[in-house]
Amino acid sequence: MTDSSQSSDQFKEMHSFMAMLQNLDVGLVVLDREYKIQLWNNFMESHSGLHPYEVREQVLFDAFPEINRDWFCHKAESVFQLNTRAFTTWEQRPYLFKFKNYRPITGSAQFMYQNITIIPLDSSVGVVEKIGIIVYDVTDVAVNRIELNAVNNELKRLSRTDKLTGLYNRGYWEDCLAKEFKRAQRTEQVSTLVMFDIDHFKKVNDKYGHPAGDAAIKNTADLLIMNMRETDVAGRYGGEEYTVLLIGTTAEQSMTFVERLRKSIEDSVVQYQDQKFKYTVSLGVAELTKNIKSHSEWIESADQALYQSKENGRNCATIYK
Amino acid sequence: MNQSVSVSITEDQRDCYQEISNVAMGQAADLLARLLGVKVILPIPVVNLIEVNELRMALSGIENSDTVSGVCQGFIGNAISGEALLIFNDTSFSDISSLLQYKGVLDAALELELLMDVANILIGACLRGIGEQLDVNFSQGHPVVLGQHVNLNDLLKSDNYRWTKTLAIEINYKIEGYDINCDLLILFTEDAIDVLNRKVDYLLED
Amino acid sequence: MATPVLICDDSSFARKQMARALPKNWDVEITFACNGEEAIQVIKEGKGEVVFLDLTMPVMDGYETLAYIKKNELNACVIVVSGDIQPEARAEVTQLGALEFIKKPISTDKAAEVLTKFGIL
Secondary structure, eight states: OOHHHHHHHHHHHHHHHHHHHHHHHSSEEEETTTTTEEEEEEEHHHHHOHHHHHHTOBHHHHOOOOOOOHHHHHHHHHHHHOOOOOOETTTSOOOOSSOOOOOOOTTTBOOOOOOEEEEOEEETOOOOEEEEEEHHHHHHHOOOOOOHHHHHHHHHHHHOTTTTSSBOOHHHHHHHHHHHHHHHHHHTTTTTEEEEEEHHHHHHHHHHHHHHEEEEEEEHHHHHHSSTTTTTTEESSSSEEEEEEEEEHHHHHHHHHHHHHHHHHOOOOOOEEEEEEEEOEEEEEEEEETTTTTTTHHHHHHHHHHHHHHHHSSEEEEOOO | OOOOOOOOOOOOHHHHHHHHHHHHHHHHHHHHHHHHSSEEEEEOOEEEEGGGGGGGHOOTTSSTOEEEEEEEEEEETTEEEEEEEEEEEEEGGGHHHHHHTSOOOHHHHHHHHHHHHHOOOOOHHHHHHHHHHHTOOEEEOOOOOEEEEHHHHHHHHHHOSOOOOEEEEEEEEEETTTEEEEEEEEEEEEHHHHHHHHHHHHOOOO | OEEEEEESSSSSHHHHHHHHHTTTTTOOOEEEEESSHHHHHHHTOOOSSSEEEEESSSOOHHHHHHHHHHHHHHOOOEEEEOOOOHHHHHHHHHHHTOOOEEESSOOOHHHHHHHHHTTOO
């Protein structure tokens, strides 16, 4: 075989090899040390609408201003300097190149989610002179995962919530209380717990029926939500029992809220079908002190104060001493 | 899946895996040290043949009460396949972010960046180190985020492991003067153990 | 006369690999040790004129061994063979009196090069 026929064979082989790379359904880009584009395959051309001759020798960040330069360089420099691969996932950044999602029927995403691999090239002498970027379209995976997460979050929310009132249920609220107890102990910050229940709730049920009782429970929760701050943590503790955790608040300070809540419930009128009725609540307030050794002791303290309010004639609040 | 044949490793083979890991881990640590500008404290790698459901026990460097974040990455070469897991104690992130000189608030997104940066270095270098010694070229799949701020049992939970036994190499990296604690686990599939044993026997031959 | 050589590493595979990497034409009498304590005993018996020493070992590690050799002025040329290739490790062992620091895995060529460099071979 002559030299020229050998090299022409090699050229053909190289050509078919390049054709294969061109047709891969992943993006291939080669950058030099100055981040100038050296190779741009068919995938990149199709999705960007830019011909290889348009981008060749252009600095990546000039051709694609949407790329976060600092972020990309941080990854790429470790590839140049340490001669290792770098991977980034769509969870870090949805995409490197902002390509439109090209499937109008099956695609629900606005843009193409991408996983990126950056590989060191030309390292035969141990110095990385170029890097290769491989761009994978992972839109399907990403969209499925995002939808799954949304469903899981909704399930999580539902498992924490009391259906009737929309407040936290007892189990989740107690978890919150236990966490706050530990946090407040560690940071020595003040925190106050309020417990309250509906006065003579049994009479409401007996007189107006259970659905009317439920309406009162719902009404109480609504007024509670209306009167509390965003940082307060409220739960439905039992049938007609409620709890609120006031973070960063002393017992004295909490009395403004407690009185406002008591008054707004006293003033409210519940209407169920043709019936209208009024009711009141009794409240117990317990600030976290050094004497309280566990979160259940804290609940007990508030409960004792609540009992005192009942003894004092109901429709009032008592601070645990 | 093949019928489960009992796989095992001899004491000599285990010693050889440990030494190979030791060398690979050193190479990975050197890169990490250069990236972060710190001294990495090298542990003695732990090599064990374990049931996959005992994975939790293999992670001796992490306490039960800690919340963790982790990524995993599959690899394959010469019919030897497995997965690498990098698990970070969540308390490590603030120190890593200052070492990597990332600016901005340390939120879940930034923590993920840090996790991926360290995973890229440690997993890549370890696999390359092991591969060079065993004369295998491992190709790596894309990393997958296992979870952020979860407890370890939730991170590792899976009801349908396809393989039961795994050759597990645990490397617990610590960094001098910093509160950084991460566990790198290289897990080889049951099918790979036979191939690996043969490679190691070749190295052990006189 | 054969040169008394000591190979100290906790891994039996690493000890074997090291022994295999020694030049074939070098007349040696090899003794093995699994940790620093054993190594010091062997050196005291005069069987460790040239020592290939690992760093991470149980009982007594390479750093402690080097320090002991230096403090007690034992007669041994120590070449550290280590998987820990961070610059600090090299600096520290050189300061502790090691002749040279070789990265694992050891190769025959590297072993011969180092031995020649220090006129041992």
